[in-house]
Amino acid sequence: MLSRNAWKYIYVPVIAGLLATSCGKDFLDLNPEATINGDAFYKNETEIKQAVNAAYNVLQALGRESYWIFGEMRSDNTAFQYNTADRGREQWEFVDEFLVGATAECINNFWRNSYTGISRCNDVLTYITEVEMEDAARNQYIGEVEFLRAFHYFNLVRQFGGVPLRLEAVQSPDAALSKGRATVDEVYAAIIADLADAVEKLPAAYTGADLGRATEGAARTLLAKVYLTQKKYTEALAELRKVAALGYHLLPDYAAVFDPGNKHHAESIFEIQYLGSQTGLFSTFMYTFAPYTSGSSVTGDTKTGINGSGSGWNIPTQDMITAYEAGDKRKAVSLAEGYTNSDGVFVNIPYVKKYNHGFVEVGRTNDNFPVLRYADVLLMMAECLNELGYTANGEAFDLLNQVRDRAGLPAKTAQDIGTQAAFRDAVFHERQLELAFENHRWYDLVRTGNAITIMNAHGVREKQQHAYIPSNAYQVTSNRLLLPIPQTDVNLDNLEQNPQ
Known part of the structure; x- marks a missing residue:
């Protein structure tokens, strides 16, 4: 039997952390008004909506630290400024150098916050069936937390491989232990199931205080990215075409995409608010x-x-x-x-x-921090079309050139990109520039099979430029494409550790 403290350590319960909001406030206004007793909660639609809002809240903590550490600093896009006087966050440096260990706080934060978010989604899905409300509202809330849960698992499976699948609310210490690590295929099956349901339940758009919530477009874009990661190009392209039909478009000015005075614009599909x-x-x-x-x-x-x-x-x-x-x-x-x-x-x-x-x-x-936007959709569509069959100066070229045109760059033609392999490289390069510092680069490196070659070569150059980098840094192998699972969870939940 686990102690109460051990239960909390493995699986953070949501009730004590629920962040209450009133219906008239922006859904981001998540400051706690009181500690909420689980037995008295989930009694009406207002409380369900508060619980859904709390499920979004964990994204802010992940966005401030984990997503860019593991999505950008792990890649060739970014590194760190070596601080000789303050060595308080050396483990962040170790992430960049492929030296991070299973006891690192940043690894623990990523894992713990992701499962806290999953827990909050599970609680909503468990209790919403007992609450009276209109079907449209119920479907929206279910779709929102299915999207969020899928997003967390997508990040976890790409960074850790197979992870524990927790798909139901934990209601007692006895139920806190997982069944162990699911396979990668099992995790992806759960992600796809959530998103396939979410795309049917979520609205295409919101207005007023609800702007920023997950939409049909967000769920379809994430589903397409999942399929693309699995190299299911036909399925990915079908979802991307449905996203394109929803009315998103590129803004004329690249800078305007990130202007905080211009949130929820026509190119934005999902952002951390x-x-x-x-x-x-x-x-x-x-x-x-x-x-x-x-x-x-x-x-x-x-x-x-x-x-x-x-x-x-x-x-x-x-x-x-x-x-x-x-x-x-x-x-x-x-x-x-x-x-x-x-x-x-x-x-x-x-x-x-x-x-x-x-x-x-x-x-x-x-x-805000962008998670999904329409430029990404265009480049994914171009990639899918090319993988399904290279066509000189075909639709894939048009999609690629829409992104390049806004950047002030000349169009690419079959004279520049004459083969399927060359077009594949061109899209890969364009993604690095268009989506720079938006936490896509590491995942693109891995899914395209470029991570080991590019990161080892990058490491050689980094060592030449910076004398402080240890000699054993940037020795990237297939094992090191996955992060170590937090050691505390390995011990308490009896999980198999990733070899490094």
Whole structure:
């Protein structure tokens, strides 16, 4: 029998953490108003909606740390600014260098927060059947948490391989232990089942305070990405065409896509929502991604110190900087190659600029983090079409060139890309630039089979440029494509560890 504390450690119960909102507030207004007793909750539609809101809330914590650490810093896009004085987050560096271990706090945070989100979704799905409400509302809430649960499992299976499948609410310590690690195929089957149901239940759009919730388009786009990862190109293309029919389109200006004053625009399919004006709901990417030596030169915030291990992360690599073609408008939006300090001296330390739009209040920013957007849909469609059969100057070229045209780049033709393999490489390259610093790069490296070759070559260059990188860093093997499972969960839940 597990102790009560062990149960909590393996599987965080949701009830004590439910974040109450009133119906008239924005669904992001998730600050707790009271501790909620599980026996008295889930009695009406308002409480179900509060529970659904709480399921979204965990994305904010994951977005502030885990998603970019494991989606970008694990790739060749970004690294870190070595901080000689403050070594408090060395494990983040180890992620970048493929040296991270099973006891790392960042690994634990990613796993724990993901399963907290899954737990909240499971609770909604368990109790919603007992609550009286209109079918349309019930279907919407079910679809939302199915989307969120699928999103968590998709991230987990791509980073850890087969993971425990928890698809029902845990109502007692005795039920806390999992059945062990499911197979990768079993996890993907659960993801697809959730999304296949969600696409039928979710509305195409929202208005007012509900803007930002998961939509049919979000569920179909995620389902297409799942199929693409499995190399099921016909199925992926079918979903992507349905997304395209929903009315999304590229914004004329790439910079406008990320402007916090322009949230929920026609290109946005799903974003992690942040509110800079509210305690606990604000984002901090501008500060985290600023060089720790930059003071207020990058943030413009003279009252928030930038001098410790909380800054200097997700720093663009030289490989990323040189990947841009001459004249690519996206480069200046996405990154800066350095900053001018208070003495007027240019410091050659690059930083991510895509989420640098000033602060709302001291230490708080209002930037959302994009998860799914229409440019990604166009590039996935182009990839699927090419994999199903290369056609010189066909539809896949048109889709690729829509993205390039907005970037100010010349169109690609069959004279430039004359084979299926060459087109495959062109789409892969375009995804790196269009979706830079949006947490797609690592997953693209793995699913295309490029991770080991590209990351080992990248590691050689990083070691040549930075003397502080250990000699055993960047020794990427097939085993190291998966993260180690948190050791505490291996011990308490009797899980098989991933070999490293």
